[in-house]
Structure formats: structure tokens, C-alpha cells
Amino acid sequence: MSKTDREMTAGSCRHGVTLVEILIALVIMALAILPAIGAFTSSYGTATRQLEEEIALKLGESVVSVLLTANYDQLISGTLGTLPLNIQTPDGDFSGALNFTGMTASSSAVVIGRASYSVSVAVSTLFRAQNIEIQHDDALVFSFRNFELPPGPPVPFPPPDPLPPGLVATYSCFDNLVCLKVRVDYGHREAIELETFRADMSQ
Amino acid sequence: MMNRLMQRRGVAIAIVLVFCTAILGLLTVLMMNTRHRRGAQSMQYEQTRALMAVRSAIQLAIYKYRVLPSEYYRIHQMALDINAGTGSSDEFNLTRMIWLYDFQSKNRGTPAAKIKAHLESSALAGGAPDKVPAVSFEFGVEEFDLVSRSLHGYTQDFLRIRAWGSFNGTRKTMEELIEVKITE
Numbered sequence: 001m002s003k004t005d006r007e008m009t010a011g012s013c014r015h016g017v018t019l020v021e022i023l024i025a026l027v028i029m030a031l032a033i034l035p036a037i038g039a040f041t042s043s044y045g046t047a048t049r050q051l052e053e054e055i056a057l058k059l060g061e062s063v064v065s066v067l068l069t070a071n072y073d074q075l076i077s078g079t080l081g082t083l084p085l086n087i088q089t090p091d092g093d094f095s096g097a098l099n100f101t102g103m104t105a106s107s108s109a110v111v112i113g114r115a116s117y118s119v120s121v122a123v124s125t126l127f128r129a130q131n132i133e134i135q136h137d138d139a140l141v142f143s144f145r146n147f148e149l150p151p152g153p154p155v156p157f158p159p160p161d162p163l164p165p166g167l168v169a170t171y172s173c174f175d176n177l178v179c180l181k182v183r184v185d186y187g188h189r190e191a192i193e194l195e196t197f198r199a200d201m202s203q
Numbered sequence: 204m205m206n207r208l209m210q211r212r213g214v215a216i217a218i219v220l221v222f223c224t225a226i227l228g229l230l231t232v233l234m235m236n237t238r239h240r241r242g243a244q245s246m247q248y249e250q251t252r253a254l255m256a257v258r259s260a261i262q263l264a265i266y267k268y269r270v271l272p273s274e275y276y277r278i279h280q281m282a283l284d285i286n287a288g289t290g291s292s293d294e295f296n297l298t299r300m301i302w303l304y305d306f307q308s309k310n311r312g313t314p315a316a317k318i319k320a321h322l323e324s325s326a327l328a329g330g331a332p333d334k335v336p337a338v339s340f341e342f343g344v345e346e347f348d349l350v351s352r353s354l355h356g357y358t359q360d361f362l363r364i365r366a367w368g369s370f371n372g373t374r375k376t377m378e379e380l381i382e383v384k385i386t387e
Contacts, residue, residue, distance in 0.1 A: 021216065024216060024219070025216070025219040028216075028219050028220065028223055029219060029222065029223065031223070032222070032223040032226045032227060033226060035230060036226050036227075036229070036230050039230050039233055039234055039237075040233070042237070043233055043234075043236075043237045046237050047237075053247075053248065054247065057247065057248060057251050060251070061251065064255065064258075068258075126317070126318065126321055127314065127317075140266075140314050141314065142267055142270070142271060142305050142314070143304070143305060143312075143313070144274075144301055145301055145304055147297050147300055147301055164310060164311055164312055165304075171270065171271060173266070173270055175266075175270075177262075177263075177266070177314075179321065179325075181325070192248070193326070194251060194252065194255050195252075195255055195322055195325055195326075196255040196256070196258045196259050196262075197258070197259040197262050197263070197318055198262055199262045199263065199265065199266035199269075200266070201265060201266070201269060
């Protein structure tokens with residue numbers, strides 16, 4: 001074999017090995033990168049869902065704050081009508097409204113990013129104002145209890161008695177205490193639901 | 204020549220394997236991070252629900268002060284007497300306990316207990332029927348004080364209410380300062 005033939009043989013042999021190397025490398029890289037792409041897609045989806053849920057939470061909190069400052073008499077009588085709902089979003093200011101029909105309300109769709117959020121509100125009365133003429137048991141009652149220690153040997157204070165301390169006096173309130181329930185739907189299976197209570201602080 | 208070629212091929216595959224290991228490492232970190240964030244997100248929802256329970260406790264406390272101010276001023280006067288060195292701290296603690304009793308959701312027969320029951324039943328009703336979550340709300344008022352601040356020619360009074368709430372064990376505390384006008 002001449003020198004040129006030896007070089008040719010060595011050169012072609014080297015080329016063949018490089019191709020095999022590249023193919024093996026591509027297969028191994030594909031095996032590593034394909035799950036990575038899947039994981040990135042999944043992570044992006046999770047991050048998007050988290051962002052949407054966070055925005056829904058903030059939106060719900062904003063609506064609760066609006067309801068806590070709304071006119072109480074109109075709120076409990078279902079005559080609130082339309083309540084302005086101005087929300088600052090990353091895409092700009094949103095100017096909408098909560099439209100009340102009796103004790104329930106809904107808003108126009110709030111579009112933030114690619115998700116659309118819809119807010120609904122339900123106002124219910126948990127404690128009804130006491131009526132001096134026709135008394136009922138659904139009123140808010142504050143109590144004054146006897147925490148005094150009974151006479152006798154000393155016992156640890158407060159006493160380890162599972163029963164509530166004895167009633168001394170009660171005060172039945174003449175205002176409603178209402179429950180404000182805010183639901184934010186944002187396209188996922190589970191919506192955000194926030195619930196709090198409001199008393200009459202108008203006087 | 205063959206030795207050199209074999210050596211080169213081994214190095215190439217080793218480099219690829221190193222890259223793959225790095226990618227898989229990053230992948231693991233990403234998966235762990237995503238899982239961690241998923242947990243943090245559900246905690247945020249629980250914290251917000253706990254805060255809503257705290258707001259309920261604060262509303263109840265302010266309302267009680269609004270309808271029964273003289274009962275509270277008795278406690279406030281006792282606190283002033285203790286500061287002046289003339290009051291009895293046992294009597295003060297007892298009266299304060301009586302005042303705060305209605306705001307603790309663990310106390311049976313109180314307005315707070317009824318609110319707790321309503322919140323829990325409502326949360327159960329709102330869940331998906333196939334997986335009913337176990338929910339537990341607790342809340343209460345820790346401190347209820349009247350804070351006065353002397354300014355030029357007048358005194359500014361505030362109600363300071365420190366309340367806590369928890370949803371499924373996630374606890375949040377809130378302190379609210381409300382300006383009140385006290386009739387002299």
C-alpha cells in the first residue's frame with residue numbers, strides 16, 4: 001500500500017467514525033432534551049395557572065374591599081344597583097361594574113393577560129336584626145359570662161371545665177350581620193371563593 | 204492511528220454525556236422548583252381565606268364596641284387604673300376575658316362559633332362533589348385596646364384590634380387601627 005492510499009484509508013475511516021459519533025450524540029441529546037422540553041412546557045403551564053390564580057385571589061380581595069365599604073343599608077336591602085369596580089391590572093386599568101340584582105351580583109368579564117375572569121357576589125344574612133315586637137332566635141347576641149372562681153379550694157385558672165361559663169347577661173343586636181361571598185371564575189375547574197362578614201358600622 | 208481514533212470517539216461521547224447530565228440536572232431543579240411553587244400557591248389561597256376569617260373577627264369586635272361602648276370603657280378605665288397603680292390586674296383580666304369571649308370561634312354558643320360553622324359548611328358546599336375537602340376555620344381576637352394620642356389641643360383615640368385567623372392550619376394575624384370619636 002502506497003503512502004497516499006494509507007492516508008485515504010485513514011481519512012475515510014476517521015470520517016465514518018465522526019458520523020457515528022454525531023448520530024449517537026444526537027440520539028443521546030434527543031433523549032435528554034425531549035423530556036426537558038416537556039418539563040419546560042409543564043412548568044410554563046403551572047406558572048401560568050399560578051399567575052392566573054394569584055390574579056383571581058387579588059381580584060376577589062379587591063371586590064371584598066369594595067363590598068366592605070359599600071352602603072350597608074342598600075347592601076342588605078338588595079338595592080345597591082351598580083357598584084363601580086376599578087381595578088389596576090398589568091395590562092392597564094380596568095373599569096367595570098358589579099351589577100346587583102337583589103342580593104346577588106355579577107361583573108362584566110375582566111380580561112387580564114390571556115385569561116378572562118368573572119366575578120360573582122352573594123350577600124346573605126347570618127344574623128337577623130332583633131325585632132322587639134316579634135322576637136326571634138337568629139339575632140346576633142353578645143353575652144356576659146361569669147368567670148368568677150367558685151368558693152372552695154384553689155383550682156387552676158381558667159378552670160378546666162369544658163362547659164362554657166354561666167351566662168350573666170345577654171345583649172341582642174338590632175342590626176343584621178351579613179355574609180359576603182365572592183367567587184372568581186377564571187376558566188379552571190376550581191374557582192376562587194372568599195367569604196367574610198360585615199356588620200353595620202354606619203352609626 | 205486506531206488508538207487515536209478510539210480515544211477521540213470516547214471523548215466525544217463523554218462530552219455528550221456530560222451535557223446530558225447537565226440537562227437532566229437542570230430538569231430536576233426545574234421540576235423541584237415547580238413542585239415547590241405549586242405548594243406555595245395553594246398556601247396563598249389558604250392564607251387569603253384565613254385573612255377573610257380575621258376580617259370577620261374584626262368586624263364582630265368593632266360592632267360589639269359600637270353597640271356596647273360603656274361595657275368596654277369599664278375595661279379601659281380598669282387598664283388606666285392599673286397604669287396609675289390603683290387598679291386590680293385580676294379584675295381587669297377577668298373583665299377583659301368576658302369581653303373577648305364572644306370573638307373566639309372555639310367558644311361554643313358564641314357568635315364567632317356560629318360564623319365558623321357557617322364558613323365551614325359553605326366551604327364544603329362549594330367543593331367538588333367527588334372530592335370533598337376537609338376544611339377548618341378558626342379565628343379570634345387577641346387584643347382589643349383603646350389607644351389615645353395627645354396632639355395640639357385635642358386627643359386622637361384609636362381602637363387597636365389584633366385578631367388572628369386560620370384556615371386548615373394556615374394562620375394569619377391582622378392588626379387594625381380605627382379612629383373613634385369619644386364623647387366627653
